Amino acid sequence: MSVTVVSLALMTAVTDIAYHRVMGRWEPNARERLFLAALELYAERGFEQTTVAEIARRAGLTERTFFRHFPDKREVLFTGSDGMVGQLAEVIARAPQESLPLGAVAEALGAVARPMQERREGVLARQKVVAAHAELRERELVKRSKLVAGTVEALEARGVGPRAARLSAEVALGVFHVAFERWVGADGETRELPDMIAETFAELREVAVGGGVPAG
Amino acid sequence: MSVTVVSLALMTAVTDIAYHRVMGRWEPNARERLFLAALELYAERGFEQTTVAEIARRAGLTERTFFRHFPDKREVLFTGSDGMVGQLAEVIARAPQESLPLGAVAEALGAVARPMQERREGVLARQKVVAAHAELRERELVKRSKLVAGTVEALEARGVGPRAARLSAEVALGVFHVAFERWVGADGETRELPDMIAETFAELREVAVGGGVPAG
DNA sequence: CCCGTCGATGTCAGTGACTGTCGTCAGCCT
DNA sequence: AGGCTGACGACAGTCACTGACATCGACGGG
Numbered sequence: 080m081s082v083t084v085v086s087l088a089l090m091t092a093v094t095d096i097a098y099h100r101v102m103g104r105w106e107p108n109a110r111e112r113l114f115l116a117a118l119e120l121y122a123e124r125g126f127e128q129t130t131v132a133e134i135a136r137r138a139g140l141t142e143r144t145f146f147r148h149f150p151d152k153r154e155v156l157f158t159g160s161d162g163m164v165g166q167l168a169e170v171i172a173r174a175p176q177e178s179l180p181l182g183a184v185a186e187a188l189g190a191v192a193r194p195m196q197e198r199r200e201g202v203l204a205r206q207k208v209v210a211a212h213a214e215l216r217e218r219e220l221v222k223r224s225k226l227v228a229g230t231v232e233a234l235e236a237r238g239v240g241p242r243a244a245r246l247s248a249e250v251a252l253g254v255f256h257v258a259f260e261r262w263v264g265a266d267g268e269t270r271e272l273p274d275m276i277a278e279t280f281a282e283l284r285e286v287a288v289g290g291g292v293p294a295g
Numbered sequence: 296m297s298v299t300v301v302s303l304a305l306m307t308a309v310t311d312i313a314y315h316r317v318m319g320r321w322e323p324n325a326r327e328r329l330f331l332a333a334l335e336l337y338a339e340r341g342f343e344q345t346t347v348a349e350i351a352r353r354a355g356l357t358e359r360t361f362f363r364h365f366p367d368k369r370e371v372l373f374t375g376s377d378g379m380v381g382q383l384a385e386v387i388a389r390a391p392q393e394s395l396p397l398g399a400v401a402e403a404l405g406a407v408a409r410p411m412q413e414r415r416e417g418v419l420a421r422q423k424v425v426a427a428h429a430e431l432r433e434r435e436l437v438k439r440s441k442l443v444a445g446t447v448e449a450l451e452a453r454g455v456g457p458r459a460a461r462l463s464a465e466v467a468l469g470v471f472h473v474a475f476e477r478w479v480g481a482d483g484e485t486r487e488l489p490d491m492i493a494e495t496f497a498e499l500r501e502v503a504v505g506g507g508v509p510a511g
Numbered sequence: 512c513c514c515g516t517c518g519a520t521g522t523c524a525g526t527g528a529c530t531g532t533c534g535t536c537a538g539c540c541t
Numbered sequence: 542a543g544g545c546t547g548a549c550g551a552c553a554g555t556c557a558c559t560g561a562c563a564t565c566g567a568c569g570g571g
Contacts, residue, residue: 140320220436287503
């Protein structure tokens with residue numbers, strides 16, 4: 080399966096592309112073409128060995144246009160990550176009143192993660208490229224910290240105190256990260272991601288019970 | 296209190312500077328001078344508004360020499376962070392055999408955090424600059440992920456399984472991050488950082504188990 | 512049907528981060 | 542003394558990223 084096909088599904092799933100009506104002065108979907116070209120080139124010869132000019136050329140555009148669509152060379156692979164923040168916050172807001180903070184976030188993460196499974200191939204392809212380059216991993220950490228910030232906000236909107244909200248969000252996203260890594264790393268068995276998230280939260284309870292008390 | 300004084304104490308505490316014997320051909324401590332110049336300039340006019348050439352000039356050096364000491368413009372503020380990774384791993388390795396994973400990491404974080412209190416002023420000065428610029432915050436996330444990786448390794452060396460090690464490390468550093476933020480934000484009351492870490496781990500137990508949510 | 516505006520792109524000329532290469536010169540070693 | 546090394550300067554080059562301006566099809570009003 081080509082990277083292109085994978086990426087197409089990936090990007091269309093996470094971004095909000097403004098399609099031109101018909102054939103205009105330029106080919107449509109410039110943003111998507113740039114995304115695909117970037118993913119391909121990063122995978123082929125590496126992130127640092129790829130220039131923005133090359134990406135733009137493969138997409139049939141100019142370097143300047145690349146920077147009109149993406150603020151920098153890394154962000155092209157992280158389009159749509161902001162959407163997940165809003166999505167997560169939304170689901171947290173709809174959680175039942177009696178839910179405890181961590182439980183609400185755990186549920187919401189499971190819900191947000193569910194649709195990711197349908198584009199597993201695409202997620203893996205992108206994850207492989209990101210994992211292979213420190214600069215891209217760096218940006219992914221930023222994405223994660225935005226998820227934490229959005230979660231804190233959503234929890235506080237539910238009336239959770241700032242301290243508990245911060246701690247719950249930080250821990251919950253840590254758990255999610257671990258579960259996601261396990262899901263990505265699960266080659267043979269294609270377990271359900273929401274299940275792995277729930278399972279990891281269960282492990283958290285076991286691990287946390289013994290760890291709270293300072294060991295003598 | 297001048298930034299310079301603060302920074303001096305900060306950097307000498309965390310880095311391993313190779314001093315010249317006596318007065319050589321050049322002034323000694325080029326690396327430290329660059330660090331100080333960078334911190335000052337980032338604080339004065341901001342990170343993006345500061346060029347590497349300016350930093351080097353203030354340090355009495357050239358731009359090229361800056362890049363001989365630091366791989367990039369950000370890393371100058373993160374010298375010595377690798378040292379903390381090793382330090383943390385070392386303390387974890389020395390934890391008593393019967394310690395549970397999260398407990399061992401909690402203890403180690405407290406131990407590593409203790410000496411930070413003596414240079415609170417310096418830590419705050421640097422933290423203020425880092426917090427003010429997205430690019431520097433990004434790099435700090437990398438530092439944190441290195442701490443996670445080092446912790447995982449140290450736990451596995453103790454015989455902890457990879458899954459529990461990963462989860463414990465991720466969660467523990469999340470807790471540490473929250474505690475550190477609280478410590479930094481505590482203006483009036485100068486609480487002990489190790490105490491705040493222990494306290495936050497205790498909160499984690501409550502939050503994770505769901506046995507009562509502390510009001511923020 | 513013509514015309515003015517708009518939006519997406521191209522073109523061009525920068526700035527600044529970062530690198531490769533070579534030259535310089537004290538201190539050290541033999 | 543003479544060679545070696547280590548830390549630095551000088552210089553040229555690449556590339557990420559930006560600002561300013563031009564271009565031209567689409568679209569709407571007249």
